[in-house]
Amino acid sequence: MTHAAPHATERSVVDITDLVKIFGTRRALDGMSVSIAPGEIVALLGPNGAGKSTLIGCLLGFLLPNSGSARIFGYEAGELPPEARARMGYVPQAMNAFPSFRVGQLIDYLGTFYAVPPPPPDPALLAWANLDMAARVKSLSGGQKQRLSIVLAFRHQPDFLVLDEPVASLDPQARRDFMALLADYCAGSQRSVLISSHILSDLEKVATRALFVARGRVVHDTPMARFRESIRWIVPTAGASALPADLLDGRLPLKPLGTDTATGAILVDGWCDAMRGHLADRADIRTPDLEAAFLEITR
Known part of the structure; x- marks a missing residue:
């Protein structure tokens, strides 16, 4: 399969234009448009049903829009070539995959899928996660699974992270420490983050921009x-x-x-x-x- 040449400029990692996604008679995304520049940490804010999860699904290629465009690194999100997809990281709301793998085994196994093997996980991130590498994934608590999901998303040092309620299962100290790690990860770099969370006090500390969405549209967009x-x-x-x-x-x-x-x-x-x-x-x-x-x- 061939891929269209990218159209992104150095000023944008994500370009979403007039994006529409319809489920039955409901317009989950109703002409949404937004861009994300290198180095931005964008807080995606909206009530339940606002379109946040649908937007994330379209960006990850899990959902195909009815119309409009969602480009990442210049490619349509549903047609990312492997080298572009390898520059992304994703933390879902809950991790339920690979239940029989041991933690260390899973970290190593997923690293083999990259054309260029990723470096070992960041020691600071592993120390924060505090996981037993010999434990099976199915034996982990909800918070431990979330920490593992974060380690896996950061493992290959992606240029663009999509974080969907990444700290919902974590205690307050773990949330605070993760936000500090996230800020350090992006500091002085061109790495970008789109993070959705209902814990707005956490986002206020780390986000560089707030994107308010409602009824499938951007209703306000402002630098923090x-x-x-x-x-x-x-x-x-x-x-x-x-x-x-x-x-x-x-x-x-x-x-x-x-x-x-x-x-x-x-x-x-x-x-x-x-x-x-x-x-x-x-x-x-x-x-x-x-x-x-x-x-x-x-x-």
């Missing part, structure tokens, strides 16, 4: 540096009948992201402290964490 600097709640003060008009009528470069109908507060993108003079003591500025913003943006 911008999130911290410019996404704010504007909350009417007690006794204020309304927010100052110029915060809402387009005279200021603010993008409304959601409204709390109970308090009249508005979540906006584009805030800067120079705008405080427009408040006239009628509003307070509050900084949301990633979870609070997620709940409002994907409502």
Whole structure:
């Protein structure tokens, strides 16, 4: 089988354009478009049913889209040549394969599938995983299986990692240590990560970009540096009948992201402290964490 020549530029590892995936009458992906650049750690954020797992399935070639394009390293995701697929790593939500293999045997066995044998696993990662190499996979706990899955995904030092709820089975200390290992793995390199997790406090520590999805579409996309600097709640003060008009009528470069109908507060993108003079003591500025913003943006 021949493969079309890649079209990616050095600026992108992933290029998704107008991606549509339909199951029966449900559009799980409804024209989704997004790119991921080298070196980015992208947090994929969305409620259940938003399209996250479908997107991951299309990227891995497990699902074929109805229309649109999903390219990785310049190739259509469903047609990746072996040398491109060898540059990817994947951690599923749960690992249930190879139950009769011993841990060390499985690590070595999967390494034989690469044209260029991968180096031994990173000692720091093995120390974190703390697995008995002689234990059979079927005897491992859920958390131990998840650690093994992570070791296998990182074993060949991939350039692009897809992590689907990689820490859901781990205790808080193991989650914290893994996030530190992930940050170290990507630091100063061109390695990219797409990570989906409902534990947003973990993502907030490591992600360089937040991709909010709902109803099969990207509803907001922001670098984490911008999130911290410019996404704010504007909350009417007690006794204020309304927010100052110029915060809402387009005279200021603010993008409304959601409204709390109970308090009249508005979540906006584009805030800067120079705008405080427009408040006239009628509003307070509050900084949301990633979870609070997620709940409002994907409502």
